[in-house]
Amino acid sequence: MAQQYPHGHVETDSELEAFYRDLEAMSTTALWRVLTQQITDEPQPRAVPFLWKYRRIRPLVLRAGELVTPEQANRRVVVLVNPGLKSECYASSTLLANIQLVLPGEIAPAHRHSAAALRFIIEGNGGYTAVDGEKTVMRPGDLVLTPNWTWHDHGNPTDGPMIWQDGLDVPLVNALDASFFEPYPGMQQAYTRPVDLSTEQYRQGGLRPAWERWTKPYSPLLNYAWQQTREALERMSKGAPGTPWDGITMEYVNPHTGGPIMPTIGAHAQLLRAGEHTQAHRHTMDVVYQVVEGRGFTIINGVRFDWEPHDVFVIPKWAFHEHVNASATDAACLFSYNDQPVMQSLGLYREEELVENDGYQEVTGAFTPL
Ligand SMILES: [Fe+2]
Ligand SMILES: [Fe+2]
Incomplete structure (x- = not known):
């Protein structure tokens, strides 16, 4: 009974x-x-594993550029909607995944909100994001933070489009009924610090300025430049074992604490060596990926999701997944962000490896992208 x-x-x-x-x-x-x-x-996420092809989304993002300005729209953004969360327009139960366009000469007006955001640059070289008085110059693959309640605006003084992926914790903040928003009086905030000061201060390879008092609950570093991240992945791929489930995977950290970049969103950069096929595991965090380089596929709950540069895919909580670099000669790099800091700080984080079949899932189908 x-x-x-x-x-x-x-x-x-x-x-x-x-x-x-x-x-x-x-x-x-x-x-x-x-x-x-x-x-x-066990967890029953409404979000489903899903993948958006960048080459199908990009023309729509550019079309938005012909139809609305950032002043009209506040942010000219195409939202990636998980079919399981259609009414809310979320990518996962806790994370948003959006594609933003800022055209030459445009400014996305300054504002702040209690939702935290990160940007991962896809196209364009030399646009900027300003955060609480400091501007940072953005290049492809850079990770730029605009933490909870920080003033931020974006601008593009270059002659090509700037396109990036926005990752936000809006679904979580809304589930907690904690959303606030405030426009800045004027398009751009006052710039009170030298351009890229935080990069100057905090990208010193394990050293930080001892006189800096930093008590805020997020990383003081605005921009984690791809060039340094890629070099670190390359160095580690020469000899470090990595993990059986993710290959060479490095966490972006707050240089003051060694902990996650923001209290609600963590991020990783990952390198899959030529031909690498990781083993399957699952965990109680949502992960949104952006493919930076290379080609391969990820098997999620038995279904194969093929990816190429700039595709975005989401792995909801407790879905088994394993990654494959399809190239026998070249590395593949993935950027990802997650809600792990929340799950960990609440004591809700769990991980489980697949034990059957030597840790590899049986493939039962292939995802057909839109
Ligand atoms: Fe914003
Ligand atoms: Fe994982």
Whole structure:
């Protein structure tokens, strides 16, 4: 009995039906009627594993550039919508994945919000993001942070489009009913610090200025330049074992704490060596990927998702996944961000490796991209 109904079992009769009606009239219910929905045996994300082809999305992003300005739209952004979260327009239960366009000469006006954001640059060289008085110059592959409640604006003084992926914790902030937004009085904020000062201060290879007092709960470094990240991945790929599930994977950290870059969003850069096929695992974090270089595929819950540069894909919580670099000669690099800092700080983080079949999933199908 106990095994057949691990949550318990109450047989309904007319007396109980009447009782349920009386409970409902008082805006109450019996826990045993909702227990299995409220406390599931394991995570039941509504988000599904999904992949967006950049070459299909890019023309739409550019079309948005012909139709609206950043002043009209506030942000000219195409939102990547997970089919399981259509009504909310979220990429996962806790993360957004958006593609933003800033054309030559344009400014995306300054504002701030309690949702935290990161930018991962896809195209363009020399546009900027300004955060709390400091401007940083952006190049492809750079990771730029605009943490919770920091003033930020973007501009493009170059002669080509700037396109990047925005990652935000909006779904989480909204689930917690904690969203605030404030426009800056004027298009651009006052720039009070030298351009890329934080890069100057914090990219010193394990050293930080001892006189800097930093008490904010996020990284003081605005821009994690791809050039340095790529060099680090390359160095590590020469001899370090990496992990069986992710290959050479490096976490972007707050130089003051060694911890995640922001309290709600963590990020990794990952290199899969030529021909590398990682083993499958799953975890209680959502991960959104952006392919930086190379070609390959990721098997998520048995389904193969093929990827190439700038494709974006999402692995929801507790989905088994393994990565494959399809090239026998070249490395593949992936950038990803996640909600791991939240899950870890709340004691909800779990990881599990696949043990059957030597840690490799049985492939049951292939994802057909739109
Ligand atoms: Fe913003
Ligand atoms: Fe993973």
